[in-house]
Amino acid sequence: MTHKDKRVNVFLEELASSSATPGGGSAAALAGAMGAGLVGMVCRLTIGRKRFADVEDELRGVLNEAETLRLRLTDLADADTQAFDQVMAAYRLPKETPAQQTARHTAIQSALQGATQVPLETARACGTVIKLAAQVIEKINPNALSDAGAAALLAEAGLKGAQLNVAINLADINDPIFVQKTNEDLHRILSGTDQEKERVFAFVLGHV
């Protein structure tokens, strides 16, 4: 069963269990999905009200993007579990003959690249959620300010949690070009997000 089809408390129990999956990568993606959901909510609480008519078109665009990101991050929670399961399966391959050792090494490296790409995509989506929260924070219905603040905070946790998963899988990858490209992608994604999150947080605290 996919994580998204589980009851919330069943997912939380599985997270807390001694099984390595679901783990921090899936939880990070779901935190990002909650952040995206809250960006959608604050847009919906603003759209259609006369007072905010001049930003309605912009917020409709943000709402569409946030909804796409919510679904994507929900799927990434499952993709993370699958990618990690493949890494563990590769490590369990037989390693008695030289041919087996080569096949196992190739399978591990391939699985690790997959287990790096998934949190990289989670990080990218979470980074966009932070930017959307920052884009709308001064335009939305003030009744929803704390929700937009929570959106940025949750997406930031998802982004940094994904960053840790990228880093931990990258450490065992032997392909220097893949490692360099992934690190460059990651730093591009991270760039400026701390400041945007802090700006959203400070704006909310300054307007309560």
Add this chain to the structure above:
Amino acid sequence: MTHKDKRVNVFLEELASSSATPGGGSAAALAGAMGAGLVGMVCRLTIGRKRFADVEDELRGVLNEAETLRLRLTDLADADTQAFDQVMAAYRLPKETPAQQTARHTAIQSALQGATQVPLETARACGTVIKLAAQVIEKINPNALSDAGAAALLAEAGLKGAQLNVAINLADINDPIFVQKTNEDLHRILSGTDQEKERVFAFVLGHV
């Protein structure tokens, strides 16, 4: 139906909907519950292994505490929705006669105090999750480092998200003693958590 009994994607859809609940307060509590779940997981991945026998007793204690916090934070996600619904119900009370106005004012103030206490409890529980992650980060099975890092990040998002909800409800409360006491409690809870979260995060990045 309680949030914990909903399927994950149903909860996320409700979060994104134009209904004010569930909102950032419930999402913050669930982020904290995921953090607590991950602290439990990293303890379970360490307990029972010879290499970590000397920290086993300590980790069993942390595991028990993390599991209590996970269940508490899951319940707080529902309590937050109920508390906010009561605030909205109080604002909808009739206000035509002076007696009605007085009754409505009292109901609003009482509901706002409840809607402040719930995120304060969420903040307190999330703060403890961060401390538990910081307590175990140097002792756990290194295979679970990124999960412990994600735990601290998610609990931090839950803590700060709860802080925004405390602040926003406190702004409309007229009782200066309640306001002062709540602010003091909140600052005590927040104290040192940023540094502990940063220490956990840096430790994970330094040991991949």
